[in-house]
Amino acid sequence: MQNDIQEVLYSEQQIQDKIKEMGEQISRDFEGRNPLVICVLKGAFIFMADLVKQITIPLELDFMAVSSYGASTKSSGVVKIIKDLDISVEGRHILIVEDIIDSGLTLSYLIDVLERRNALSITVAALFDKPARRSAELDADYKGFVIPDAFVVGYGLDYAEKYRNLPYVGVLKPEVYSQ
Ligand SMILES: O=P(O)(O)OC[C@H]1O[C@H](OP(=O)(O)OP(=O)(O)O)[C@H](O)[C@@H]1O
């Protein structure tokens, strides 16, 4: 697995330090709002677990699974809901937790769905932002790292379902996906 990585972008420690800062800021901003924190599976599962441990105010959490990449490094453009939420978003302050915003299609689709379900407010926390590839106009309210235009894996992020369990985030060697 390590042999398929061209370069480590962020170490486990750098990621944890950033998440601590994000959690502190979120705790201050959401005081008294009992947010419903939504994890966008599968990619955000590790970030979600680490982030909520750094949030010190009461919250509820739920999970939604969406997919648009499959075994490709480019978005199919079609976002599919694989698992929907259990808790109603109506009248709730929502914090969407995403691992990465790339084209922005997943997030714009999700925001649209949650607005139509009458969420009171929708805020986004994304660990990685890859602005070079954006086709939908949006940005995260809480952002970890802005990354270059490369396909990254690890810390929840996959290529064809592999590499999610790497504790750091790195750039995948192009020969791994172009062969
Ligand atoms: O901004 P976008 O171009 O839409 O890309 C970002 C989305 O793509 C990935 O999910 P993916 O569809 O690969 O599903 P996964 O989380 O199960 O890997 C990632 O986890 C984000 O949810």
Ligand SMILES: [Mg+2]
């Ligand atoms: Mg994926």
